[in-house]
Amino acid sequence: MLDDPMRNLSQALGLMDVGTPCLLLDRDRMDRNVRRLRQRLDRLGVTLRPHLKTAKSVDAAQQVMMSPSGPATVSTLKEAEQFADAGVRDLIYAVGVSPDKIDRILALRARGVDLAVTLDTVDQARAVAEASRRTGDPIPALIEIDCDGHRSGVLPADGATLVRIARSLEDGGRLRGVLTHAGASYGAVGDDALRHCAEVERASAVEAATLLREAGFACPVVSVGSTPTAHFAEALDGVTEVRAGVFVFFDLVMAGIGVCSIDEIALSVLATVIGHQPEKGWILVDAGWMAMSRDRGTSKQRIDQGYGLVCDINGKPFGDLILSDANQEHGIIALRPGTDARLPDLPIGTRVRILPNHACATGAQHGAYHVMRSGSDKIEAVWPRFGGW
Amino acid sequence: MLDDPMRNLSQALGLMDVGTPCLLLDRDRMDRNVRRLRQRLDRLGVTLRPHLKTAKSVDAAQQVMMSPSGPATVSTLKEAEQFADAGVRDLIYAVGVSPDKIDRILALRARGVDLAVTLDTVDQARAVAEASRRTGDPIPALIEIDCDGHRSGVLPADGATLVRIARSLEDGGRLRGVLTHAGASYGAVGDDALRHCAEVERASAVEAATLLREAGFACPVVSVGSTPTAHFAEALDGVTEVRAGVFVFFDLVMAGIGVCSIDEIALSVLATVIGHQPEKGWILVDAGWMAMSRDRGTSKQRIDQGYGLVCDINGKPFGDLILSDANQEHGIIALRPGTDARLPDLPIGTRVRILPNHACATGAQHGAYHVMRSGSDKIEAVWPRFGGW
Numbered sequence: 001m002l003d004d005p006m007r008n009l010s011q012a013l014g015l016m017d018v019g020t021p022c023l024l025l026d027r028d029r030m031d032r033n034v035r036r037l038r039q040r041l042d043r044l045g046v047t048l049r050p051h052l053k054t055a056k057s058v059d060a061a062q063q064v065m066m067s068p069s070g071p072a073t074v075s076t077l078k079e080a081e082q083f084a085d086a087g088v089r090d091l092i093y094a095v096g097v098s099p100d101k102i103d104r105i106l107a108l109r110a111r112g113v114d115l116a117v118t119l120d121t122v123d124q125a126r127a128v129a130e131a132s133r134r135t136g137d138p139i140p141a142l143i144e145i146d147c148d149g150h151r152s153g154v155l156p157a158d159g160a161t162l163v164r165i166a167r168s169l170e171d172g173g174r175l176r177g178v179l180t181h182a183g184a185s186y187g188a189v190g191d192d193a194l195r196h197c198a199e200v201e202r203a204s205a206v207e208a209a210t211l212l213r214e215a216g217f218a219c220p221v222v223s224v225g226s227t228p229t230a231h232f233a234e235a236l237d238g239v240t241e242v243r244a245g246v247f248v249f250f251d252l253v254m255a256g257i258g259v260c261s262i263d264e265i266a267l268s269v270l271a272t273v274i275g276h277q278p279e280k281g282w283i284l285v286d287a288g289w290m291a292m293s294r295d296r297g298t299s300k301q302r303i304d305q306g307y308g309l310v311c312d313i314n315g316k317p318f319g320d321l322i323l324s325d326a327n328q329e330h331g332i333i334a335l336r337p338g339t340d341a342r343l344p345d346l347p348i349g350t351r352v353r354i355l356p357n358h359a360c361a362t363g364a365q366h367g368a369y370h371v372m373r374s375g376s377d378k379i380e381a382v383w384p385r386f387g388g389w
Numbered sequence: 390m391l392d393d394p395m396r397n398l399s400q401a402l403g404l405m406d407v408g409t410p411c412l413l414l415d416r417d418r419m420d421r422n423v424r425r426l427r428q429r430l431d432r433l434g435v436t437l438r439p440h441l442k443t444a445k446s447v448d449a450a451q452q453v454m455m456s457p458s459g460p461a462t463v464s465t466l467k468e469a470e471q472f473a474d475a476g477v478r479d480l481i482y483a484v485g486v487s488p489d490k491i492d493r494i495l496a497l498r499a500r501g502v503d504l505a506v507t508l509d510t511v512d513q514a515r516a517v518a519e520a521s522r523r524t525g526d527p528i529p530a531l532i533e534i535d536c537d538g539h540r541s542g543v544l545p546a547d548g549a550t551l552v553r554i555a556r557s558l559e560d561g562g563r564l565r566g567v568l569t570h571a572g573a574s575y576g577a578v579g580d581d582a583l584r585h586c587a588e589v590e591r592a593s594a595v596e597a598a599t600l601l602r603e604a605g606f607a608c609p610v611v612s613v614g615s616t617p618t619a620h621f622a623e624a625l626d627g628v629t630e631v632r633a634g635v636f637v638f639f640d641l642v643m644a645g646i647g648v649c650s651i652d653e654i655a656l657s658v659l660a661t662v663i664g665h666q667p668e669k670g671w672i673l674v675d676a677g678w679m680a681m682s683r684d685r686g687t688s689k690q691r692i693d694q695g696y697g698l699v700c701d702i703n704g705k706p707f708g709d710l711i712l713s714d715a716n717q718e719h720g721i722i723a724l725r726p727g728t729d730a731r732l733p734d735l736p737i738g739t740r741v742r743i744l745p746n747h748a749c750a751t752g753a754q755h756g757a758y759h760v761m762r763s764g765s766d767k768i769e770a771v772w773p774r775f776g777g778w
Contacts, residue, residue: 075718096663123737274485294683348512
């Protein structure tokens with residue numbers, strides 16, 4: 001049993017021995033995914049600053065970052081603290097900062113971590129500047145730009161607001177640059193739409209940086225990124241770095257919009273058959289929403305994958321077999337409506353692997369990655385994950 | 390900071406001091422919810438066997454169980470092991486058992502835990518019987534009954550299958566009884582529909598038990614339960630115990646079908662305002678789907694609560710203000726479409742509380758409950774939660 005996951009298993013467990021449900025990570029696929037984006041960004045001449053909110057694991061982060069000290073992106077201060085403990089020294093906290101979080105940020109900076117914050121209002125800039133003056137530590141900040149109306153940020157052409165924020169900030173703090181995230185890219189489908197999202201993301205960030213520079217601010221960093229745009233940007237002129245997270249593992253949502261293929265998805269949930277309802281065409285497994293998450297990210301895509309796509313124990317999809325519904329610890333496997341495929345014969349105790357809709361959400365339900373190689377049935381390591389804030 | 394939650398805080402933290410997002414538990418509301426169902430089941434003459442999959446906390450379980458040793462219900466063996474460590478001795482594992490899990494079950498039983506399993510096939514019964522013979526420990530099992538086509542189980546009138554399973558089981562194991570769960574009750578709305586679900590659940594379990602008894606099996610336990618049916622059953626003749634989980638906390642889904650009122654919901658997520666998009670009517674907070682879960686259980690109800698209903702720091706709903714969308718660590722607060730209400734003025738740093746759609750799913754995203762009293766702004770205890778399998 002793996003209640004207290006060890007980093008390295010003294011005795012290799014097989015996929016039939018480990019307790020289910022459990023989270024499997026195909027390390028060969030992960031390595032290929034990381035190599036693919038690194039080579040791409042090398043060609044485009046920008047730095048990769050991976051978003052570690054997807055992996056939330058020191059072991060996985062070490063495979064993904066360009067160096068053991070970073071750079072990297074985080075979505076919580078808990079992530080910043082955990083990765084700082086592991087030696088990461090160059091971090092952006094990419095969620096808008098609130099005043100109550102500044103003490104923890106200062107504590108990390110006092111430990112030698114170059115942690116930059118993100119903001120998009122004068123109020124936040126004033127709070128950061130005030131804390132910087134009080135401690136004599138000019139906290140670096142990036143102004144978030146709203147490139148596609150998806151979430152937070154200043155409009156890229158709103159020079160007046162950008163300059164007001166920058167002035168408030170530099171009264172103690174330091175303007176590191178601008179940052180944007182093309183959230184709309186997750187809803188784009190096909191090469192043309194994705195290339196368009198990437199160009200909008202790039203142009204928005206560069207436009208805002210240009211306005212700030214014209215007003216006298218150096219604005220050295222122009223940070224963009226999402227997994228879809230990182231894979232479809234044709235040029236990144238003016239951009240200095242790209243953030244992306246889910247590229248490490250990929251998932252069914254990314255496959256649905258055309259960023260990866262199904263056989264590049266590195267994460268799956270190992271499950272065991274616990275029942276049948278033959279009249280309904282159902283096979284029940286011990287992976288419900290607690291193991292898969294409640295994410296239904298493919299529900300509005302052309303192919304609805306339910307709560308996940310079902311594969312055999314070796315990771316080969318059965319074809320049109322999905323986790324069609326989920327209770328907390330029960331998953332219901334059924335054929336996709338309208339298919340000609342036949343329900344496979346999977347007796348009680350059979351093990352299957354289920355590909356997730358959304359790697360970030362499914363990963364968050366688990367305490368560790370069970371790491372294996374493509375085509376192997378042995379778990380070669382257990383990499384702990386953390387959660388919380 | 391509460392990175393390592395302590396059971397009792399040496400120094401009481403206030404709702405403005407604790408790090409956000411964090412999970413709040415209003416203990417007064419919880420106590421009232423527990424008392425309400427206990428009194429109801431006392432009147433109906435059945436035992437309460439609470440389902441601890443919702444709480445996943447030893448401290449919370451102690452407030453909910455009839456005695457420190459149980460009885461209780463679990464959905465994972467990890468829950469069984471954690472509660473066994475805390476002294477619980479009477480447990481039903483209410484998810485269909487698979488052969489690979491029997492060693493862990495035997496280990497718990499060898500520690501003196503009366504752990505019963507659930508099954509609905511001859512294959513499972515044979516595996517349980519074989520392990521029982523091998524170890525000389527007759528594992529008790531309940532046959533799951535499918536009362537409403539919702540998930541697993543044998544049809545209540547299918548005496549032939551029931552008897553085949555019981556015979557296979559008693560070749561070493563022990564038939565403890567029958568168990569059913571009215572999963573369809575979560576989709577019922579209004580008193581009449583809920584009373585009907587409760588009666589179908591009761592009658593199905595009693596019918597199956599009667600068939601087994603007529604075939605010569607004692608079948609002492611007749612176990613039913615869901616939070617909706619537990620609160621609407623008018624009679625429970627023939628039933629020996631009721632299982633329910635979410636009644637401890639309640640949630641927006643339960644309020645939506647009429648099982649509780651909004652002001653009985655004991656669980657909320659404390660969040661901090663981190664931004665505004667005034668043109669869009671958005672207020673951004675630091676509670677996204679990682680803090681709320683991806684559960685959208687109210688999406689098909691009459692009132693869609695988005696990712697949660699937004700209240701002020703004291704827990705009073707603003708009215709028609711919901712978490713309308715969520716990214717991993719960003720929540721977007723907006724007015725419900727069509728309302729006449731006005732967006733409140735919530736400056737950066739303001740704290741709000743968000744009531745969850747589904748207490749089981751939201752709880753699972755957090756490592757602890759921050760326990761407070763109704764009307765108080767002090768956190769009086771931190772109760773650790775566990776996850777995993």
